[in-house]
Amino acid sequence: MSTFLKLLARNRLAVFGAAVLGAIILLVVITPLLPLPDPNATATADRFKRPFSDGFILGTDHLGRDLFSRLLWGTQLSLAVGLAAALIAGTIGAAIGIVAGYFGGRIDNVIMRAIDMLMAFPYILLALAIVAALGPGLLNALYAVAAVNIPFFARNVRGVTVSIAHKEFVDAARLSGMGHLRIITTEILPNVLPVVVIAMSTTIGWMILETAGLSFLGLGSQPPQADLGSMLGEARAAMITAPHTSIVPGVMILLIVMSVNLLGDGVRDALDPRLRSGALSRPMAATLVRRDETPPEKTDTKAVLSLENLETRFEVGARIYRAVGGVSLAIQPGECVGLIGESGSGKSVTALSVMGLVASPPGVVTGGAVRLNGQDLIGAPYARLRALRGDRVAYIFQDPLSTLHPLYRVGDQLTEAIRVHHRISRDAAHERAVKLLEDVHIPNARARARSYPHELSGGMRQRVAIAMALANEPEVIIADEPTTALDVTVQAQILKLLDNLRRDRGVSILFITHDFGVVGQLCDRVAVMYAGRIVEEGTTAEVLDAPAHPYTKRLIACVPELGAGRRELHAIPGLPPAVDQLPHGCAFAPRCHKATGLCATSDIPLDGRKRKVRCILPEEDVA
Amino acid sequence: MGGYILKRLVSAVPVLLGITVIVFAIMSLIPGDPATAILGSYATPENVEKLNRDLGLDKPLVQQYFIWIGNMLQGDFGRSFALNRPVLDEVLDRFSATLVLAGAAFVLCAVLGIIAGVISAARQYGWADRAITVAVILGISIPSFFLGMMMILLFAVRLKWLPVSGMYAIYGGGDLPDLLRHLAMPAIALSLVATGVVARLSRAAMLEVLRQDFIRTARAKGVGERRVIWGHALRAAMVSIIPVLGIQAGFVLSGAVYIEIVFQWPGVGRMLVDAILKRDLLLVQGGVVFVAACYVFFNIVVDVAQSLLDPRIRT
Numbered sequence: 001m002s003t004f005l006k007l008l009a010r011n012r013l014a015v016f017g018a019a020v021l022g023a024i025i026l027l028v029v030i031t032p033l034l035p036l037p038d039p040n041a042t043a044t045a046d047r048f049k050r051p052f053s054d055g056f057i058l059g060t061d062h063l064g065r066d067l068f069s070r071l072l073w074g075t076q077l078s079l080a081v082g083l084a085a086a087l088i089a090g091t092i093g094a095a096i097g098i099v100a101g102y103f104g105g106r107i108d109n110v111i112m113r114a115i116d117m118l119m120a121f122p123y124i125l126l127a128l129a130i131v132a133a134l135g136p137g138l139l140n141a142l143y144a145v146a147a148v149n150i151p152f153f154a155r156n157v158r159g160v161t162v163s164i165a166h167k168e169f170v171d172a173a174r175l176s177g178m179g180h181l182r183i184i185t186t187e188i189l190p191n192v193l194p195v196v197v198i199a200m201s202t203t204i205g206w207m208i209l210e211t212a213g214l215s216f217l218g219l220g221s222q223p224p225q226a227d228l229g230s231m232l233g234e235a236r237a238a239m240i241t242a243p244h245t246s247i248v249p250g251v252m253i254l255l256i257v258m259s260v261n262l263l264g265d266g267v268r269d270a271l272d273p274r275l276r277s278g279a280l281s282r283p284m285a286a287t288l289v290r291r292d293e294t295p296p297e298k299t300d301t302k303a304v305l306s307l308e309n310l311e312t313r314f315e316v317g318a319r320i321y322r323a324v325g326g327v328s329l330a331i332q333p334g335e336c337v338g339l340i341g342e343s344g345s346g347k348s349v350t351a352l353s354v355m356g357l358v359a360s361p362p363g364v365v366t367g368g369a370v371r372l373n374g375q376d377l378i379g380a381p382y383a384r385l386r387a388l389r390g391d392r393v394a395y396i397f398q399d400p401l402s403t404l405h406p407l408y409r410v411g412d413q414l415t416e417a418i419r420v421h422h423r424i425s426r427d428a429a430h431e432r433a434v435k436l437l438e439d440v441h442i443p444n445a446r447a448r449a450r451s452y453p454h455e456l457s458g459g460m461r462q463r464v465a466i467a468m469a470l471a472n473e474p475e476v477i478i479a480d481e482p483t484t485a486l487d488v489t490v491q492a493q494i495l496k497l498l499d500n501l502r503r504d505r506g507v508s509i510l511f512i513t514h515d516f517g518v519v520g521q522l523c524d525r526v527a528v529m530y531a532g533r534i535v536e537e538g539t540t541a542e543v544l545d546a547p548a549h550p551y552t553k554r555l556i557a558c559v560p561e562l563g564a565g566r567r568e569l570h571a572i573p574g575l576p577p578a579v580d581q582l583p584h585g586c587a588f589a590p591r592c593h594k595a596t597g598l599c600a601t602s603d604i605p606l607d608g609r610k611r612k613v614r615c616i617l618p619e620e621d622v623a
Numbered sequence: 624m625g626g627y628i629l630k631r632l633v634s635a636v637p638v639l640l641g642i643t644v645i646v647f648a649i650m651s652l653i654p655g656d657p658a659t660a661i662l663g664s665y666a667t668p669e670n671v672e673k674l675n676r677d678l679g680l681d682k683p684l685v686q687q688y689f690i691w692i693g694n695m696l697q698g699d700f701g702r703s704f705a706l707n708r709p710v711l712d713e714v715l716d717r718f719s720a721t722l723v724l725a726g727a728a729f730v731l732c733a734v735l736g737i738i739a740g741v742i743s744a745a746r747q748y749g750w751a752d753r754a755i756t757v758a759v760i761l762g763i764s765i766p767s768f769f770l771g772m773m774m775i776l777l778f779a780v781r782l783k784w785l786p787v788s789g790m791y792a793i794y795g796g797g798d799l800p801d802l803l804r805h806l807a808m809p810a811i812a813l814s815l816v817a818t819g820v821v822a823r824l825s826r827a828a829m830l831e832v833l834r835q836d837f838i839r840t841a842r843a844k845g846v847g848e849r850r851v852i853w854g855h856a857l858r859a860a861m862v863s864i865i866p867v868l869g870i871q872a873g874f875v876l877s878g879a880v881y882i883e884i885v886f887q888w889p890g891v892g893r894m895l896v897d898a899i900l901k902r903d904l905l906l907v908q909g910g911v912v913f914v915a916a917c918y919v920f921f922n923i924v925v926d927v928a929q930s931l932l933d934p935r936i937r938t
Binding site for chain 1: 638745765833838896898899914933
């Protein structure tokens with residue numbers, strides 16, 4: 001509750017709304033105590049007095065009545081009617097919703113059908129029909145507005161009731177012999193009440209507006225009684241000669257509705273957990289870069305892609321998560337390098353940092369360089385980054401169902417990938433797209449190009465994603481767990497396909513995975529990541545056969561081997577450290593059985609020439 | 624596709640029946656004798672009895688309902704007492720005027736609302752987003768009838784840019800430019816609330832979509848940001864925007880009542896209010912059923928548009 005109020009208080013618009021609404025309500029409450037003239041006392045001699053003249057604060061209307069007094073009394077009436085309508089609609093709607101949701105079955109069906117019918121009306125029309133039948137009058141307008149809002153409450157409450165009607169505590173109450181009425185009042189109602197209150201807070205503004213509207217049309221309050229709507233309606237005749245008589249009630253309606261809306265929005269936002277974590281911000285076109293120093297140009301390297309001391313962080317509020325903490329890695333032409341690690345080790349963030357695809361906010365690249373053929377990509381202007389994305393460096397992502405656009409045909413998605421980088425006709429691009437689909441062994445490629453992603457199997461979708469990566473014959477493909485979402489046989493096919501493509505086309509691959517088996521099949525070299533850093537690097541054979549870092553060794557020991565008999569599987573004790581509170585020294589030390597006091601004293605460098613390890617007590621000598 | 628449209632049309636039949644039942648039920652709520660209500664309290668008993676017979680009000684309710692439905696299916700919506708004219712003729716005349724007004728307002732709210740929402744989402748927390756957010760809050764809070772009056776004061780009375788009211792000029796009007804000059808203010812006043820709602824929901828839908836993986840894929844392909852936003856993201860967001868447009872169409876259609884009164888637009892809303900004040904109940908009944916039925920069909924159009932956009936719901 002206190003976090004809710006705190007969140008609400010932080011929302012400046014909601015606070016503003018609450019203040020305005022509070023002031024209006026206070027004014028209305030003390031109205032009977034104020035020394036105001038009778039709101040209905042006519043004085044034809046004082047017609048249409050301007051505001052601030054002759055002692056009339058807001059002037060007078062067409063019958064010489066004091067506008068300020070009428071405004072306050074009218075506001076009181078409008079608020080009361082709106083609130084009453086909300087209470088009636090909320091109560092009846094909640095009752096209907098609870099009955100439908102609690103009893104379910106045919107009762108639910110009949111009630112909800114009827115609700116659907118009511119919702120099929122454009123809804124002021126329904127209110128008009130009700131007023132037509134009952135006759136004009138404020139009370140009838142109130143009933144009409146309440147009635148047309150009942151379906152909204154009934155629907156919301158039914159949804160909540162259905163979700164709790166079969167919870168354990170309700171079943172327990174039923175088994176203990178409680179009657180339906182008692183269960184509803186003691187078990188269901190307390191849980192439904194907050195929903196009703198929130199729904200009221202978001203609709204009461206509408207109801208005030210609607211009753212004012214009916215009064216404006218002359219169908220609500222009848223003279224001499226006046227709410228804000230009928231004040232405005234009466235003033236309309238003199239709108240041109242005495243505009244203040246219209247503006248005064250109009251502005252008041254605006255203020256009330258606006259403050260109620262602002263407060264209602266604030267309440268809803270404060271209760272929505274997604275907004276709490278700040279997750280509803282959209283990622284920008286490229287990751288933010290905030291480097292203290294720009295690394296010098298370096299062109300003497302043969303590597304097609306090299307990462308140097310790359311650092312990427314997530315900044316959420318005051319918290320900083322160091323996802324990538326200084327990663328260096330070089331990939332030679334035609335080479336396949338595996339980057340392996342547990343979930344949360346920073347391997348995917350490393351991969352996405354290369355082309356500035358880390359979601360920002362909250363991601364920020366805070367240091368290091370990513371060189372493509374020697375030229376730094378970090379901090380490169382967006383236009384250059386965009387020109388290289390998909391053209392020189394292409395990505396294959398994990399789950400092709402969510403990474404392909406669900407509403408575009410796969411052929412069109414391929415065609416687009418080509419046409420953003422090459423000025424060729426749509427037809428030529430389409431031909432090329434079909435050819436690409438054939439290259440990745442999709443049977444009946446021409447027909448498949450017309451399919452939507454949801455019409456393809458998981459393996460087929462991943463083939464499409466691979467075809468898309470190949471579209472512009474890139475130098476580097478970054479594959480971020482491309483086989484994780486697939487079953488084992490399909491996984492083997494996809495790996496074979498990638499391997500063949502690499503050999504045929506000489507493309508370099510950075511392969512991100514958590515699976516040593518996959519690394520063994522595909523990669524020339526492998527780097528092992530732990531807590532945002534590389535802890536070991538070497539050729540695949542060396543690392544797999546003789547792991548040097550205790551972490552690698554334990555990780556490989558975790559992989560079950562087919563037909564290897566009764567070898568015991570050893571899970572690594574403990575959990576990887578949270579990257580917002582990394583320990584001093586070696587991040588693995590707290591889980592390492594070899595750890596000594598020295599491990600936690602200072603940063604441990606990644607040592608070695610071809611074979612590298614970040615450990616002072618390595619399992620194998622790598623020097 | 625044809626099958627889908629047919630299915631939706633068939634499913635509209637019970638809804639239409641339900642609408643007639645509801646309207647009929649409401650009308651039978653009228654306290655006392657409807658014939659007296661129509662003729663007024665000074666009517667002679669003979670006249671009341673004759674009218675009751677003419678209207679079939681001496682028969683049981685269920686029978687009355689089926690007679691009413693049967694007549695409507697033959698195009699007979701009854702006769703307006705105040706206007707001494709068939710209800711359907713009057714409704715059709717007036718509805719065409721409402722359709723012009725509500726149609727213009729709907730196009731405005733859809734186009735402006737979506738554009739504002741997309742810009743707001745793409746520039747989240749930037750100055751454009753803040754400006755749009757404030758404008759949306761004001762827009763959805765201002766009563767359309769008050770806004771209409773203020774617009775008349777400013778643009779018609781003060782600046783004399785546009786005519787005060789009506790659909791056509793009394794002398795020498797009647798062409799399209801004349802209509803547009805008369806249409807501008809009421810259409811804008813009517814669309815404002817709906818524009819705000821559409822903008823707000825479009826922004827939320829876009830923010831939701833922009834976080835999806837396929838947007839990252841588009842960027843990884845090298846698709847330019849403009850195309851990512853207005854192509855990939857908006858296309859996906861439309862799936863949740865279109866149902867909102869359907870709801871807003873209902874708001875615009877019913878909100879036209881106020882605007883037609885303020886701008887003296889000869890539409891069906893003003894006709895209904897006049898009919899209610901004159902207790903011309905058959906006209907109210909016929910008008911409400913007709914407009915509600917049109918709205919049901921419009922919603923079918925929305926559903927079909929939705930299915931054209933999203934291949935996953937087309938089966």
